[in-house]
Amino acid sequence: MRYFPHKIEKKWQKIWLKMEIYEPDIKKTKKPFYNLMMFPYPSAEGLHVGNMYAFTGADIYGRFMRMRGRDVFEPIGLDGFGIHSENFAMKIGRHPADQAKISEKNFYRQLEALGNGFAWCERLETYNPEYYKWTQWIFVQMFKRGLAYRKKQAVNWCPNCKTVLADEQVIQKSEIRNPKSETNSKFEIPAGGEARSGRQNSKQKITIGVCERCDTPVIKKELEQWFFKITDYAERLLGNLAKLDWSERVKIAQKNWIGKSEGALIKFPISNFQFPIKDLDFVFIHGYKGDSRDIFWPWFRKEIERRGAKVFAPDLPNSDAPNINEQVQYVLKQHSFSEKTVIVTHSLGGVVAMKLLPLLHDKIERLLLVAPPLRTEFLDGKKRPALEDACDWKFNFNEIKKHARNISVLADTEDHVVSLDQLVEIAGQLNARLRKTVASAPHFREIVEPEIVNELFPEIEIFTTRPDTLFGATYLVLSPEYEEISNFQFPISNRGEVDEYIKNTKAKTEEERISEGREKTGVELKGIKVINPVNGEEIPVWVADYVLGGVGMGAIMAVPAHDERDFEFAKKHDLPIKTVVESFYIQKEEPGVYRENESIVPRDGIITIIKHWSEDKYIGLKWKKVAWGTFLTGGIEKGQTAEQAGVAEILEETGYLHPKFIRELGITHGLFYHVPKKENRLVHAHILYFELQDGARTEISEKEQEIHDIKWLTLKELKSFLTPATHTYALDLFREGIKVYTGGGILCNSGEFNGMDSEKAKLEITKFVCGERKIQYRLRDWLISRQRYWGPPIPMIFCESCKKSLENSKFSKGELENPGWTAVPEKDLPVKLPYVKNFRPTGTDKSPLATVKKFYKVRCPKCKSWARRETDVSDTFLDSAWYYLRYPSVKMQNSKIKMQNENSKSKNIEIPWNSEITKKWTPVNMYIGGAEHSVLHLLYSRFLAMAFKDWGLTHFEEPFTKFRAHGLLIKDGTKMSKSRGNVVNPDEYIRAYGADALRMYLMFLGPFEQGGDFRDDGIRGITRFLERAYKLISNFQNPISKQIPNSKSQIQKILHQTIKKVTEDIENLQYNTAISALMILLNKFEENPSAVTKEHVSIFLRLLAPVAPFITEELWSMFPTNYKLQATSVHKNKWPEYDPKLIQEDTFELVVQINGKVRDKFEAPIDVSEDNATRLTLGRERVKSIVGTLKPRRIIFVPKRLINIVI
């Protein structure tokens, strides 16, 4: 009989579907196994062979588990929403909704043809309103619990796709360009650097960010959008990783993406006055019914005096029934005002100050008005007649302005006396900076009001992972996005230049910004300085785009000596570089490993690099009593300089007479065990460089000669010659001229912290400057909004009138944090995506839905006034972040559970799945998918799973117990992808060879987790295999009675070895070697077909069944019925087990090695003893002829493998 794959495959597809053999009993199962694969997005012409590769690999595992007795659930669906699908629809000029229906049919047809054991009854499509209703429901829950919020952010904008892209949808592309100029600074050409000259390429490799779909360079645009607070879960997402049985590379990728770093927040006070604080003269003016010992005044006085300045704080006359003029005169009489005066007022004191200033001769330094009134109207409605008569309440703002260099107004947004309007008006009139804040007590009546000090002495807070280098911070850098730059009324003297710089960087496209080759541009904020809190030094502040707004505090302390970026910047802008950490190595490799239990002897010393007088060679010392290779070393005696010590050591240990000192390269510390001297040494070593003038030399003492030999070595030779880490460091310093030491070590130039280990100093210095230890994550919040059409509308409504009446306390957390926004009530879901003819991106900041009035004009669900619906749709990743939860419940009734709602009342609400079923089937047992989703899809799914658990919706917080990433399919040397146009459609291959052949071929290409190289040849080999198997088995006539298998026959042994191999390989997803084992077995069958029994065939078919489901099912069905089978379908049968006894061999081929080379082999009993093996081996002619009369020096015998004779 001939093998016709199509007939067979069509036939079984139908039968399987009818018999529902891949539909587990969802409700009753006792041994559930959820075998999930990433569902495809039906974007292009159809499924491609890359999808099939993934599905086949996952299906084999599922089929294997089914045969091992599990009820396997292997669902499939379509991730049909999203930009991929929309773009494809656009390309072919069809509406996405119409295209979806066409794609759906095509995809399901193709998926059926693959031969996967899909549970067809539980399909789902993300664009189906029944599904996205629940995607929207999840959004609503996120919002109510404060996990969804709106924020304005500069986002990636693709000018071609006309939409916002998430960071991860922007691909960095390399390009080779000619640099505009010689930008590479050439400081510190290392003395030995000639060897590496010519390394600077004339061309420079740069990268630009492009859209992942259309390759257009991405630009930045500011939009207000929805975000999910995934950062709240950063620690859990990171911590749980250790528990997961996932591909290691995926775990590492997630770890890096979350990017935890530990450091400190440190405040740098700004000294923004013309005069040092101690020269200033402060005047406090209290308010109505107050005095200088009232409320915050005493505390405030201490704060000022602590900073060294003088304070004048009069108690104003008649505070209870004030006459402002009288008070002004009183103050004027008591105090003389100058350009160094700073006036701080509270409440009515502000009126006194405003009346007082026009009377002065001089201009004062600063006026700070804390909550000053402008009129006698008060928020609490109380009448204060005494105040109405206190003065005329008319102010000459121009005169006030003229008499103060700097004016600011401090407002409490929760003030219940003075209204904000008045403060706004004052600030406006005075052209003053208005700072709104929340006071400790309303109207700043608490005894401690830190905002006042903050306003007077503003600080810049930075995040650093290296607080140990604080002494080396020689300037601060703010990101261009740093808000305070524009808000501050700092006396920035070059404000125009600064604003210009900020404007330019913000306007720059990503392309422009990077094409400048990472050159460190920036502008100093002239006129202000900050104080380094660790040593009181004033350092400058810069704004530069190498500091990113979204990272940390958007501000850094720059330590050019120990950070490469800061170093580049400092060099370019001529800023000081101060070394504060010296390298430190603890010897960890023998010889000379530091011995913890022995005492440590500190020593000052030198490491001396000595160059030959004519050749490019250097002195290395080969030690005689210990396996050391070093440079010349020695101690520094009292009164000696390092240089002198060097000269002396050179003479003493080498005898060379004319060394010339070139320079000192640096300092390093080493802790090691000095083997000859038998003690731990802690050396503080100067690294010196000498060149010999000539070869003139005297004899050296015998004692010295006994210690070591002198060797002349090239730099390359030195690299492998030197043993101690400190000396290797010295060599690197010499060769590379390490400019910036970024490692840890021992502190120097750091005052009282000198000599401290940098790890310890991180804590100590943070404590010393009252910094806050802080953990920082690289992970950003999840940007949900897409200004597109083809996605689930975000179920939110914005209402102006609700925004105004926020405080009425009936609002959820999300509503309070996002004024005016409210969620569409659950009962109104889904918000259906309307059929919009013109679905193309508008090219504005808005989704096409924003043009559909019928869609966006709605009544507010809270107050019923007219409101506006959100018109953006959500990210596709949200659709796919929870689909695994929906599959098992597709045909089930959703559960209603008690959930706390926004008012923390419990009520029964419907959730998107059936709880009982979910408990049974989730988390997913095995998940297989592409490594390209290592980070985003998997991280988002984990995030939602954690949130669901927290809300009491599910019982697990990790959705995928086991995850394996498959490799990539390569075609023509590059990965198979639509954009490269090298995709292969499986249809034509299935037509030509059958699905079984294609499945098997794909799996045979290489290890499943590593991917494979797809080429047309090669599939022939698989076809041959299937045809041979078909021929052999379909012609199989062996009557069962006659064949009582010889239990120890050769074929029996190979059969059981194959069972073992295939079982283990499938467990490990190593399908390629499983297939090869089956090929070997078939070859054996063919060698002696008459020895093949039904049992053999039955096992062979079951082993092959997961890989080639159709042909095995067909052959199984052809089997003579008198042979009892457990079930009608091979796929429902039991997986064979091997008999360990049958695998055992009686003999083995003993390999004979002589000196490690194979010289002979012979058959020996499996349990041959070493003595016997030796005797047998030495008795062999071949061995005798080589060994001759020599006595073997050593014999190594490895049981069951080999014997090695060493002569």
Next chain:
RNA sequence: GGGCGAGUGGCGGAAUGGUUUACGCGCACGACUCAAAAUCGUGUGGUCGAAAGGCCGUGUGGGUUCGAAUCCCACCUCGCCCACCA
């Protein structure tokens, strides 16, 4: 620049301290055929040799070991992911 991974015949790959190249493709020769395809059989790392057999051989250089594709160090090349993360 950082992280991860890989480098073995003409090709895909196998072997994770013990016979390098399993299995498959390709190629060569042979059988069948008038012939071809298909199929079946034999052979197939390089080199020297008539042969027996020798030597070389897992990116390069070093090391550990009786023995290294495999472990360690340095370097080179390629792939994937990330990238001014303070």
